[in-house]
Amino acid sequence: MNNLFGDIPASLPEELFSVLVEQEGLKIERIVSRGHCSPADEWYDQDTHEWVALLKGKAVIAYPDKPSVTLVPGDYLLLTAHERHRVDWTIPDEDTVWLAIHY
Amino acid sequence: MNNLFGDIPASLPEELFSVLVEQEGLKIERIVSRGHCSPADEWYDQDTHEWVALLKGKAVIAYPDKPSVTLVPGDYLLLTAHERHRVDWTIPDEDTVWLAIHY
Numbered sequence: 200m201n202n203l204f205g206d207i208p209a210s211l212p213e214e215l216f217s218v219l220v221e222q223e224g225l226k227i228e229r230i231v232s233r234g235h236c237s238p239a240d241e242w243y244d245q246d247t248h249e250w251v252a253l254l255k256g257k258a259v260i261a262y263p264d265k266p267s268v269t270l271v272p273g274d275y276l277l278l279t280a281h282e283r284h285r286v287d288w289t290i291p292d293e294d295t296v297w298l299a300i301h302y
Numbered sequence: 303m304n305n306l307f308g309d310i311p312a313s314l315p316e317e318l319f320s321v322l323v324e325q326e327g328l329k330i331e332r333i334v335s336r337g338h339c340s341p342a343d344e345w346y347d348q349d350t351h352e353w354v355a356l357l358k359g360k361a362v363i364a365y366p367d368k369p370s371v372t373l374v375p376g377d378y379l380l381l382t383a384h385e386r387h388r389v390d391w392t393i394p395d396e397d398t399v400w401l402a403i404h405y
Contacts, residue, residue, distance in 0.1 A: 203355060204376040220353050220380070224327060225405050227353060250323050250330060252306060252401070254357065254376075273307040273357075277323070298355070300403060302328050 200229075203254060207231050207294055230297040232258065237285035247301045249278040256295025261287035303332075306357060310334050310397055333400040335361065340388035350404045352381040359398025364390035 200206040200217060207215065211233045220227040237243070242263060252275035260276070261267040263283050268276065278284055289295040303309040303320060310318065314336045323330040340346065345366060355378035363379070364370040366386050371379065381387050392398040 201378060202374075202376040203378060219378070220403075220405075222405075227403060271305075273305040275304060275306060275322070298401070300323075300330060302323075302325075 203229050203296060203298065204294075211235075211294075224302060226299075226301040228299050228301070230299055232256070232286065232289040232295040232297070233293065234289055234291035235286070236288050242283040242285050243278075244281055244283050245278070245301070246280055248280050250300045250302070251276060251278065252298045254296045254298055256293050257290040258286060258295050258297075259288040261285050306332055306399060306401065307397075314338075314397075327405060329402075329404040331402050331404070333402055335359070335389065335392040335398040335400070336396065337392055337394035338389070339391050345386040345388050346381075347384055347386050348381070348404070349383055351383050353403045353405070354379060354381065355401045357399045357401055359396050360393040361389060361398050361400075362391040364388050 211231065214235045215231040217229045218226060219229060253270040253272060255272055258270045259267050260270065261284065267287055314334065317338045318334040320332045321329060322332060356373040356375060358375055361373045362370050363373065364387065370390055
């Protein structure tokens with residue numbers, strides 16, 4: 200893969216995670232969702248910071264203690280380590296493409 | 303700024319560099335070009351790796367010793383530390399938006 204919008208299978212039963220760069224202290228990955236979201240009441244609680252940009256599609260990120268954020272193409276945000284969050288919604292029947300930088 | 307395609311001035315006499323994340327060993331920046339390119343025969347020779355994705359527009363990256371690469375939206379590449387390169391061309395009269403991760 201050398202294009203962030205390429206190599207997306209026709210069928211996507213699960214979210215697709217593709218690691219593009221990985222070394223000590225840094226991981227860059229492309230994530231593709233197609234209507235997928237986090238299980239209800241299940242929160243990500245990560246040991247590292249995650250800077251994430253939505254490049255295509257649409258999504259809602261939810262937090263346990265503050266308002267949800269709707270992301271459209273180009274939007275980015277920082278999820279600091281241990282900031283609990285979940286993907287509440289991604290647009291159905293379309294690919295939502297994320298670029299996530301974990302550090 | 304919270305959108306990679308936002309906050310672009312109407313006039314852009316120089317390329318625009320916006321640092322989004324900076325800490326020891328990592329810098330994430332948004333770069334906007336509008337027909338800008340590197341000075342002739344001037345090569346970038348960086349101490350860090352640069353993973354770069356083109357998100358909008360079109361560009362050509364040139365190297366001293368291998369063929370140039372044309373980038374369209376979604377294309378990404380890794381410029382390893384001290385891999386000499388230059389931006390040979392960006393599409394005129396349009397914004398070319400890059401996301402660069404230096405590490």
